[in-house]
Amino acid sequence: MAESHIPHPDLPPPANVIGVFGWLHRNLLSSPLNIALTVLALYLLSITILPLLNWAVFDAAWSGETRADCQAHSGACWIFIQAHFDQFMYGFYPEAQRWRVNTAVLLLVLSAAPLFVRAIPNAYKVRLGLGLLVIYPIIAYMLFKGGLFGLSGVDTRRWGGLFLTLVIAGVGMTAALPLGVLLALGRRSQMPAIQTLCVTFIEFWRGVPLITVLFMSSVMLPLFLPEGMNFDKLLRALIGVTLFQAAYMAEVVRGGLQAIPKGQFEAAAALGLGYWKIMALIVLPQALKLVIPGIVNTFIALFKDTSLVLIIGLFDLMNIVHNATTNPEWLGFSTEGYVFAAAVYWLFCFSMSRYSQSLEKRLHTGHKR
């Protein structure tokens, strides 16, 4: 009697190893120690997160116009942020002229968008990128500063808020990277004069804190200039930030250069390429790709360092928030102000970090381990 054996169909896994319960069991409640840790963690969360939520969301004042509207609520006073929001974004930039800042931002987003479309060939992207790098700062400067083509002039002391933070960070990043690459190449150069110059520059700027650089540029420099020759405070800060960041950038790039095997240089030289071609076509593309995390790290640090300009009385995002907390009509809301500033900084830094990660993934040609 040949009866084929029919195995019993698989039973579904027990309810406590799959789904939500399974996950909970595996990850949170697998042993007495884990149970204890879970309970402790829940307790810690409940005593920290709940009051925070109550303060920031449930008990907070969301709508109203004046300080009095906040006093009925025990939580955060977001009306303070609403009332000062435009100021936090543009500083003291004249209200009627703020469209110029918006236009410049829009222009940047639209013209830079093709760089992020993968279907467009790289050759075009390089041309567009280089063109942007040269032309955009000029257009943006004319829009911001005015005084030409019928635009009314806006003194740089009226620039402020997030706008000023982005100007400082943007100028610092775009100027520091090429300068840093040149310094890194110079430091590895065979020519003693160039090498000494670059090493001295890098070691000097890395050896002083940024706050000192800013303070010197704002306070000490005018003492040594002849009377009447007093150039723009913002320009002085921008130069200081750029030179400072370039020194850091140079060391990051140098790290990448050192990781490129000697064979690459020799092979390129054997093909008959000159120094600049070797660097631009063979070495730098590989080296820069390797140090993307380091470069972005420097950029993020720079973005946050811009808040140091408050020491020289420039009203960047941080300082404009501080200024608003001294408004006699709105005293006592510095926590809300600083939480807002922190959120904005985090948003920008986190976006930069995510972008760099996607860039790394896209460029991981042959280096991923």
Added chain:
Amino acid sequence: MNTAKSLTISLIAASLLASASAVQAGATLDAVRKNGFIKCGVSDGLPGFSYADEKGNYSGIDVDVCRAVAAAVFGDAKKLKFTPLTAKERLTALQSGEIDVLSRNTTWTSSRDSAQGLNFTGVTYYDGQGFLINKKLGVKSAKELDGATVCVQAGTTTELNLSDYFRANKMKFTPISYDKSDESAKALEAGRCDVLTSDQSQLYAQRIKLAQPDQYVVLPDVISKEPLGPVVRHGDDDWFDIVKWTLFAMVDAEELGIDSKNVEEMKKSTNPDIKRMLGVEGDKGKDFGLANDWIAVVIKQVGNYGEIFERNVGKGSPLKIERGLNALWTQGGLQYAPPVR
């Protein structure tokens, strides 16, 4: 070798500084006239003293002093450029000529007046360290504070003044120090301390931050002297005189009952003091190199001292500071100005 080198360097620096200030001597008024505006250094944000609103317009008692000087020099209180300065950079900014006058709640002390090459032109606000306390404790004077827990707003000399005062009066206290002014206000409200100490002008700003400001009172005792006033560079006496007498004129105007509303009527007054002040008689303006009716312009555009005080820190402001020491000498205060004659 090293000392010689550093000596040389400091000598070079010193001579550079000296030559810079020598160039400026006597020339501030000319330079200001040539620029068409006064460069005024103010605080980077202090309630009632200097604050920039949404549009970047500055207001405050320190700001009004600068506006008055601009009115005196140009006949227009708007011909100003404000430079917000931190406490650390304010004195160098003045020394380097980045600003023409510093009006930034700066305490008049001997070392600043001498060694740092500055001239204080007068006192816009007699400040001093005081105490903020809950009314329900029933304390009427700082002398009753024996054994109290004191919240201290950390400052340059706040802690020192506090311990000096308690030691001198043979009292005990427990200090709790806070860096941020908001923290110390919250600590007082939460009852972590009985009393909060800071400069009196700050205490009034702190009081607004409390949930029930009316429940708290600033004690009348003042335990340190902090006279705040505008500052100019050493070595330019003409400029020094102008800033000094702008301040005096505003105090005198209050004493004589001249304010921004009645100044035109007052020109018809028969009182010779008023006639001289407003430039109807004599030529007091010429001695300063200013227009003859400069005081009238200052009062009309900015106001007398009392008006400035009430508008920025007094009854007309959220701070509601009492005149106290800053009342006129005729009303029991310290504000006393030499006469215009």
